[in-house]
Amino acid sequence: MHSEPVGIFGPQPHNRTGDGVPHERTGLAWQRTAIAAMVAGVAFTRVVTTQGPAVLGLAGIVWVLGGGLLLNWAASNDSLLRDPHRPAAAVPQVALTRVVGLSTTALALMSLVVALILTLR
């Protein structure tokens, strides 16, 4: 008896078997970035609360929470991308990309300032 292989998300559509599942890889890349953001936030918080101006720890906490929100979004976005009925299309995440780029720049700049403060005192 012949039966079609059916996964938990149903039969694989043509546009998701022959293109290297780029949607899913992009979703995972967003998740990895979110986790890296949380780790960087924890590292920043640890440094400023133990050695630097502790009030800046609030920025670190905001950063960790932001990473958590991003991870949540990426995880739910990934589940949407697994929908076999989704057409083969990409929606550039312009606003989110801009926010992530600029906030990473802000964290790097704040870290540089904190490092200067720690070194000069």
Place this chain on the structure above:
Amino acid sequence: MASIARRLSSLADVSVIPRDPRTVGQEPDYRFTLANERTFLAWVRTALALTAAGLGTISILDFNGSDLLGFALLTLSLATAATSYGRWAANERAMRLGESLPPSRLPQLMAAGTLGVAVVATVLLIADAF
């Protein structure tokens, strides 16, 4: 701040806060758009890793010159982060217009910078042991 942003932009041949690239050209193959997004995310993760490494170097390591190495890592992090969105937008714009992807010197700067930090760290650790 503005002069630093201009210098970083010229280094990577992109502007720090460019316009929305979707206002020009036509929608490219969705696989290229997603690949560009993953490349942007990889640069962001590189910047975050450099930030964590720089902060760790300054706060945890304790040998002559460790602060200098931490500053070098944090500067590389800032350069990477500040140009990541601009590079993404410039690539997206070029794909939509069917043009060649814009060149960037940031990968060379990153390779030279991290190699320099690693070499200097090794030399300083050996010197510190004597």
